[in-house]
Amino acid sequence: MRAVIQRVSQANVKVENIVTGAIEQGLLILLGVHGNDTDKDVKWLAEKIINLRIFDDDNGIMNLSLNDVNGQLLVVSQFTLYGDCRKGRRPSWSSAAPPQKAQQLYLDFIEECTRIGFPPQTGTFQAEMDVTLTNQGPVTLLLDSPKTI
Incomplete structure (x- = not known):
């Protein structure tokens, strides 16, 4: 799995x-699912993201996690994170992952974040979406996610 994680002061996603x-305040996660991903990748990535210490403490040092700042999550599926642009001009x-597998692992990721205590807001899988954010x-x-787990 691949995630682009953005620390935000606000973010939203619109469909139509x-x-x-x-x-x-929290994290916007753009989430891509690889064809070889499994539930182990889901659990590892959710735990890693929620516990990343990327929020500033009182001394201005990135030392606090999402839990420490009582932050929120917004998860948006984005298969284009696995676009390979090394050959030609059109990404491969x-x-x-194929849509059915990707959707299941995307939903599993949302469920895992919820289980840990951070139920995310979400976009709509396979929809054309507009994402707005203020990157903090x-x-x-x-x-x-490591491919050795």
Whole structure:
């Protein structure tokens, strides 16, 4: 699994001009599912993201997690994170999981975040979405689940 994690002061996602998810302080996660991903990747990635210490403490040092700041999550599926642009001019999507598998692991990720105590707001799987955010910092990280788990 691949996640682009953005620390935000606010973010929302709209489908056909209707807000399907919105948060204030927290993390916007753009989530891509690889064809080889499993439930182990889901659990590892959810735990890792929620416990990342990327919020500033009183001394301005990134030392606090989502839990420490009582932050929120917004999770948006994004298969284009596995677009391979190394050849030609059109991305190849061959690494991305097929839609049925990707949707199940996306839903499993949402369920795992909820189980840990951070029920996320979400976009709509396979929909054309508009994402708006205020990136705080800016802080943006790319995280891949290890393929050895």
